[in-house]
Amino acid sequence: MPIIVNLDVMLAKRKMQLKELSEIVEISSVNLSILKQGKGKAIRFTTLEAICKALDCQPGDLLEYSEG
Amino acid sequence: MRTVKHFIVILIMIGISIVITQTMDDSNVGVFLLIGITGIIFFNLTIRSKLSMKDYFTSKYNILTSKYELKSSYDIPHDLLFDKVVEVLEGHGYRKVKVDKEQGLIFTPASISFKSWGENLYFTLTKIDANTTELLFESVAFQLYSWGKNEDNANGFYSKLEESLII
Numbered sequence: 215m216p217i218i219v220n221l222d223v224m225l226a227k228r229k230m231q232l233k234e235l236s237e238i239v240e241i242s243s244v245n246l247s248i249l250k251q252g253k254g255k256a257i258r259f260t261t262l263e264a265i266c267k268a269l270d271c272q273p274g275d276l277l278e279y280s281e282g
Numbered sequence: 283m284r285t286v287k288h289f290i291v292i293l294i295m296i297g298i299s300i301v302i303t304q305t306m307d308d309s310n311v312g313v314f315l316l317i318g319i320t321g322i323i324f325f326n327l328t329i330r331s332k333l334s335m336k337d338y339f340t341s342k343y344n345i346l347t348s349k350y351e352l353k354s355s356y357d358i359p360h361d362l363l364f365d366k367v368v369e370v371l372e373g374h375g376y377r378k379v380k381v382d383k384e385q386g387l388i389f390t391p392a393s394i395s396f397k398s399w400g401e402n403l404y405f406t407l408t409k410i411d412a413n414t415t416e417l418l419f420e421s422v423a424f425q426l427y428s429w430g431k432n433e434d435n436a437n438g439f440y441s442k443l444e445e446s447l448i449i
């Protein structure tokens with residue numbers, strides 16, 4: 215998929231565990247794992263907003279477009 | 283198409299009822315037949331929640347259950363899809379979800395409705411490769427004809443699963 219999810223990169227930068235993020239954004243760790251691995255069908259704006267708020271980042275830090 | 287199928291089944295049931303009523307006049311064959319079928323239905327209902335009885339219920343030789351299966355492939359690792367399926371089931375009111383992670387098997391009973399005595403839903407996950415998993419969905423109703431309940435279970439589950447992948 216040309217859209218790459220950099221959630222793992224942002225989690226590492228913020229030194230945060232997936233489980234911790236899951237508790238903050240109130241999204242199950244299964245869903246966050248699916249999102250992290252780029253296996254989700256789509257992402258809601260509300261989810262993006264919650265993750266950006268929790269990780270203090272921009273949507274562009276989480277999502278990246280790559281033609282390869 | 284489904285309505286035509288239901289109509290044919292109703293005609294067959296009326297036919298069987300007439301035959302049973304006529305044989306009951308002559309002998310006790312009809313009574314024994316009814317007691318036998320009722321006994322098997324109650325036996326099935328008693329052991330329905332045992333995960334080890336999956337092969338018995340899904341066997342093609344078990345003619346007193348109606349079965350439906352659907353196979354699909356997901357671009358999601360085995361363990362992650364396993365947890366996802368359990369989460370979807372528990373999040374949508376399915377109680378008593380039983381799992382056997384080693385065998386990649388998930389079981390949950392669907393509740394009784396006016397259409398059926400309830401169904402057993404089995405999910406078997408098979409690892410194809412590191413990122414691909416095959417999901418086999420099986421719905422078993424404890425009656426000769428499911429009145430579309432098995433298909434409804436499949437459609438309901440798959441739409442919930444697809445919906446849950448929008449995060």
